[in-house]
Amino acid sequence: MNVTSNLSEKIRLIRLQKGLSQENMADMLGLSTTAYGDLERGRTELSVSRVENIAKLLDVPLPELLGFDALTMSETEWLRQENTRLLAENRRMQNELDQWKMKFRQWFGDGIIRHIGEERERIGFK
Numbered sequence: 299m300n301v302t303s304n305l306s307e308k309i310r311l312i313r314l315q316k317g318l319s320q321e322n323m324a325d326m327l328g329l330s331t332t333a334y335g336d337l338e339r340g341r342t343e344l345s346v347s348r349v350e351n352i353a354k355l356l357d358v359p360l361p362e363l364l365g366f367d368a369l370t371m372s373e374t375e376w377l378r379q380e381n382t383r384l385l386a387e388n389r390r391m392q393n394e395l396d397q398w399k400m401k402f403r404q405w406f407g408d409g410i411i412r413h414i415g416e417e418r419e420r421i422g423f424k
Contacts, residue, residue, distance in 0.1 A: 305349070306340040308363065312356045313338075326355050 313323055324334035327348070336342045344352075353360045361376045 304365065305344065305363070306338050308365070309352055309356070310338045312358055312363070316356060318356075323352075323355065327351060 313320075320334050320338065321331050323329075324331045327334065329337070333342065337344065337348075349363065350360060353363045356363070359373055361373050366376055
């Protein structure tokens with residue numbers, strides 16, 4: 299059983315404990331009943347925002363829904379760790395973006411310089 303199916307099963311069990319139907323959950327999430335059913339069967343990959351919404355609707359702390367042991371990690375500590383991870387990912391993506399910007403400037407800049415040189419030659423400057 300993978301992480302998605304474990305989470306999907308946990309959502310289903312908590313929903314049943316709360317006395318909610320799939321139709322109730324689908325309506326509250328703005329999904330069709332079929333789409334919500336696929337979510338509970340693990341056929342649909344859950345986004346972070348969708349999991350957060352489900353946790354709120356089920357009135358369950360997000361770390362608990364995700365399977366983090368409340369005794370080993372407080373919600374605050376989990377959020378700190380997640381924030382650190384996201385900041386690192388943001389830095390990585392910013393570095394990648396900067397590299398692409400530099401390549402674009404090189405490619406675009408080289409093209410402009412070449413074009414100017416060609417125009418100078420066309421009109422008689424060498």
